[in-house]
Amino acid sequence: MTKLTTLGWLVAILCCAGLTIFAPSFADDKSPLAPAAPAAAEDARPLESIRGRIVWWGEALKRRHGIVSDADAMKSLIALETPAGELIPLVKDARGRGFSIDPRLHKFDYELLVRRFPGVAAAQVVRVYTFHDGKKYEFDYWCDICAIPMYELKDCECCQGEIRFRERLMGPNGPGAERNPGEAR
Numbered sequence: 001m002t003k004l005t006t007l008g009w010l011v012a013i014l015c016c017a018g019l020t021i022f023a024p025s026f027a028d029d030k031s032p033l034a035p036a037a038p039a040a041a042e043d044a045r046p047l048e049s050i051r052g053r054i055v056w057w058g059e060a061l062k063r064r065h066g067i068v069s070d071a072d073a074m075k076s077l078i079a080l081e082t083p084a085g086e087l088i089p090l091v092k093d094a095r096g097r098g099f100s101i102d103p104r105l106h107k108f109d110y111e112l113l114v115r116r117f118p119g120v121a122a123a124q125v126v127r128v129y130t131f132h133d134g135k136k137y138e139f140d141y142w143c144d145i146c147a148i149p150m151y152e153l154k155d156c157e158c159c160q161g162e163i164r165f166r167e168r169l170m171g172p173n174g175p176g177a178e179r180n181p182g183e184a185r
């Protein structure tokens with residue numbers, strides 16, 4: 001037991017020493033934890049705007065076409081349902097993920113700025129706009145303390161506090177005044 005404890009301390013000390021030695025090289029390098037920049041070709045791909053409502057893919061298939069998926073697939077994939085009835089699956093990534101986390105997001109009318117890929121049915125969300133009374137708002141989540149935007153419902157990634165909806169009215173020069181700041185939704 002004593003021997004094991006000593007060994008444990010030895011490992012801990014060696015680990016700390018190792019971290020200290022290697023810390024400067026992490027700082028110098030581009031952090032391996034930083035999000036990878038999209039490939040240049042991907043950035044150059046034209047963006048597309050699509051309108052619609054957020055739905056669960058499995059539920060929409062059942063409602064529109066009577067297709068019954070497995071129970072575990074009913075709420076496994078998010079899609080945009082266009083006014084024409086097209087179902088466009090949305091890639092679950094940093095921008096698409098939020099739709100599967102916050103059910104309040106399923107009640108809005110949207111315009112999504114997306115990236116499409118040849119031969120791929122799914123669209124990748126780049127920017128999210130909501131519509132209220134015919135007016136277009138840029139949507140994100142916001143921490144009032146840290147003043148940073150986020151794209152999914154969670155504790156603030158900086159202060160761990162609560163974040164809230166932020167919808168800013170779109171004007172000719174981009175987003176402007178906020179819609180109903182602080183309103184419970």
Ligand SMILES: [Zn+2]
Pocket residue numbers: 143144145146147156157158159160161
């Ligand atoms: Zn914060």
